[in-house]
Amino acid sequence: MTSPAKGSGAVNERPQYVRISDLLRDRIASGSYGVGALLPTEGELCREFRSSRHTVREALRLLTTAGLISCRQGSGCRVMAAVPHQNYVHAMRSLDQLFQYASDTRFFIEKTEVAVPEPGNFPDIGTDGAEWLIVRGLRLKRDEDIPICASTVLVNKTYTDIAEDLATGAGAIYRRIEKRFGVEVAEVVQDITVTSMPARAALAMSLTQTDVAVQVRRRYLDKDKRVILASVNYHPADRFSYTMQLRREGAKRPWS
Amino acid sequence: MTSPAKGSGAVNERPQYVRISDLLRDRIASGSYGVGALLPTEGELCREFRSSRHTVREALRLLTTAGLISCRQGSGCRVMAAVPHQNYVHAMRSLDQLFQYASDTRFFIEKTEVAVPEPGNFPDIGTDGAEWLIVRGLRLKRDEDIPICASTVLVNKTYTDIAEDLATGAGAIYRRIEKRFGVEVAEVVQDITVTSMPARAALAMSLTQTDVAVQVRRRYLDKDKRVILASVNYHPADRFSYTMQLRREGAKRPWS
DNA sequence: CAGTGGTCTAGACCACCCC
DNA sequence: GGGTGGTCTAGACCACTGA
Numbered sequence: 001m002t003s004p005a006k007g008s009g010a011v012n013e014r015p016q017y018v019r020i021s022d023l024l025r026d027r028i029a030s031g032s033y034g035v036g037a038l039l040p041t042e043g044e045l046c047r048e049f050r051s052s053r054h055t056v057r058e059a060l061r062l063l064t065t066a067g068l069i070s071c072r073q074g075s076g077c078r079v080m081a082a083v084p085h086q087n088y089v090h091a092m093r094s095l096d097q098l099f100q101y102a103s104d105t106r107f108f109i110e111k112t113e114v115a116v117p118e119p120g121n122f123p124d125i126g127t128d129g130a131e132w133l134i135v136r137g138l139r140l141k142r143d144e145d146i147p148i149c150a151s152t153v154l155v156n157k158t159y160t161d162i163a164e165d166l167a168t169g170a171g172a173i174y175r176r177i178e179k180r181f182g183v184e185v186a187e188v189v190q191d192i193t194v195t196s197m198p199a200r201a202a203l204a205m206s207l208t209q210t211d212v213a214v215q216v217r218r219r220y221l222d223k224d225k226r227v228i229l230a231s232v233n234y235h236p237a238d239r240f241s242y243t244m245q246l247r248r249e250g251a252k253r254p255w256s
Numbered sequence: 257m258t259s260p261a262k263g264s265g266a267v268n269e270r271p272q273y274v275r276i277s278d279l280l281r282d283r284i285a286s287g288s289y290g291v292g293a294l295l296p297t298e299g300e301l302c303r304e305f306r307s308s309r310h311t312v313r314e315a316l317r318l319l320t321t322a323g324l325i326s327c328r329q330g331s332g333c334r335v336m337a338a339v340p341h342q343n344y345v346h347a348m349r350s351l352d353q354l355f356q357y358a359s360d361t362r363f364f365i366e367k368t369e370v371a372v373p374e375p376g377n378f379p380d381i382g383t384d385g386a387e388w389l390i391v392r393g394l395r396l397k398r399d400e401d402i403p404i405c406a407s408t409v410l411v412n413k414t415y416t417d418i419a420e421d422l423a424t425g426a427g428a429i430y431r432r433i434e435k436r437f438g439v440e441v442a443e444v445v446q447d448i449t450v451t452s453m454p455a456r457a458a459l460a461m462s463l464t465q466t467d468v469a470v471q472v473r474r475r476y477l478d479k480d481k482r483v484i485l486a487s488v489n490y491h492p493a494d495r496f497s498y499t500m501q502l503r504r505e506g507a508k509r510p511w512s
Numbered sequence: 513c514a515g516t517g518g519t520c521t522a523g524a525c526c527a528c529c530c531c
Numbered sequence: 532g533g534g535t536g537g538t539c540t541a542g543a544c545c546a547c548t549g550a
Contacts, residue, residue, distance in 0.1 A: 015538060041516065052540045054310075057517085073517045074548030088354065088444065090346035090500070098344065098502060187503045188344065194450060194470055194493035212468050212493070214450055237450035237468070244346070244500075246354060247443045271519060297535065308521045313536085329536045330529030 017058035020049050024059065028068055029082055039069060039077040088246040095174070095188060101139065105148060106170070109137040110204065112163055117154060133160045135173070138204055139233075149216075149235040150201035156228055159183075174220050174229050186223040192216050192242065201234040212237035273314035276305050280315065284324055285338055295325060295333040344502040351430070351444060357395065361404060362426065365393040366460065368419055373410060389416045391429070394460050395489075405472075405491040406457035412484055415439075430476050430485050442479040448472050448498065457490040468493035 027033050045056045060077060063069045066084045071077040092098055112135050133155035139148045155162060159177050166173070174185055197213040214235040220228045283289050301312045316333060319325045322340040327333040348354055368391050389411035395404045411418060415433045422429070430441055453469040470491040476484045
């Protein structure tokens with residue numbers, strides 16, 4: 001039960017650091033080390049398990065990766081959760097995969113202006129009287145005239161100068177802003193609902209207001225949760241499809 | 257440029273292992289170490305950077321975590337990708353967050369049978385002539401009669417016995433199967449489209465076939481990609497809303 | 513200031529892969 | 532068998548935290 005590894009003969013067990021990690025895991029799960037509490041120091045754990053510091057640290061690293069503890073130089077390792085976090089993730093290499101636009105689309109700009117957006121359309125962006133750069137346009141399948149969606153993009157006034165670039169070149173607006181201003185989109189919130197087609201979108205796509213539309217709204221936030229850019233897109237419902245794939249990650253034991 | 261750490265005076269730089277990791281990163285990004293190739297051995301890296309093996313391994317660990325390399329005992333560390341993976345993740349602690357059902361809903365079963373599903377409705381499940389346990393029902397807001405959606409659930413014949421449990425107790429079907437049969441949902445694929453309300457769903461929810469419906473299909477796969485369970489849900493469009501939040505993770509440098 | 517975790521060295525044995 | 536990465540030890544200096 002104590003020390004199987006090292007130079008002793010039979011080593012056909014799991015590594016020591018895994019066993020230590022599992023043991024600590026159990027203590028955390030059972031509440032022996034409650035959430036918010038400090039773990040014993042590395043030195044104490046070394047003595048308890050009669051292991052070197054490196055081995056103990058390896059065990060702590062596993063717990064850190066699992067999100068169970070968080071260590072800070074000078075103070076100690078604190079229990080953050082009793083069970084591992086993040087069971088399923090929808091991962092993507094780039095935001096483009098979120099949008100699921102085929103690479104052969106282009107964005108045709110109808111109008112660009114700096115104005116105060118009429119309220120009601122963007123209830124959750126905090127557009128209370130502030131001015132935004134408003135870009136309206138159509139996303140088209142390249143080399144065809146089939147519109148994918150009608151878009152309205154609201155750009156934070158800080159980045160208004162991006163308007164100069166939009167006429168030329170290509171690429172998503174958010175990525176151009178990232179490049180030109182050196183900011184980073186840290187978070188995107190997207191929601192999908194079904195509505196009827198608004199007048200402007202219907203006109204732009206040669207549809208009528210009785211047609212059904214899928215409204216996709218997105219907010220792009222920087223690390224301080226400021227809105228860099230927001231967009232509202234109306235898709236003809238019969239052409240809309242959204243697929244996502246989630247896979248399980250981490251956390252094997254505490255769920256059986 | 258060579259060795260700043262250790263006992264030498266000024267140590268106010270980033271740790272050695274970070275610098276080594278960054279350097280290797282650059283070589284991978286630039287193609288010096290191409291995708292699929294083997295990295296130099298740990299011993300060689302130790303000599304090149306005049307560092308201990310521990311330090312080099314720490315650097316390699318960073319690259320492993322970033323998904324850039326993959327190391328195997330006996331053979332070596334292989335370059336897996338030139339740029340980090342998984343830039344944005346939609347993380348959730350449980351699949352329930354994917355479905356976004358409020359906790360105060362219940363599932364009312366109308367009918368349970370073992371049969372061959374009519375084709376056309378489930379094109380991508382591989383239901384070619386095989387029998388499935390088919391469960392039809394309504395998801396309701398608890399203590400009210402407002403239906404949230406009409407559901408058809410197809411359970412792999414392996415788990416047909418779960419039918420016995422469904423009449424009693426509560427909980428999502430997938431989770432009951434997990435518990436009873438000791439399997440694990442390793443992956444979920446979900447897609448969202450807009451259609452008209454099918455006859456059966458319209459009837460069940462006191463709607464008409466001219467009403468607009470949001471169709472949400474899901475496949476639950478085990479680790480071998482076998483379908484454990486699939487479901488098709490029809491939501492009244494005016495009550496449907498789907499929100500997701502993605503945050504950036506890892507991978508800071510190669511995107512500017 | 514004492515004590516913590518973060519980094520680093522030098523050396524060792526082992527399990528695994530490939531020749 | 533020879534070389535690889537995986538695990539482990541013993542000891543050291545440093546940066547940070549908190550009293």
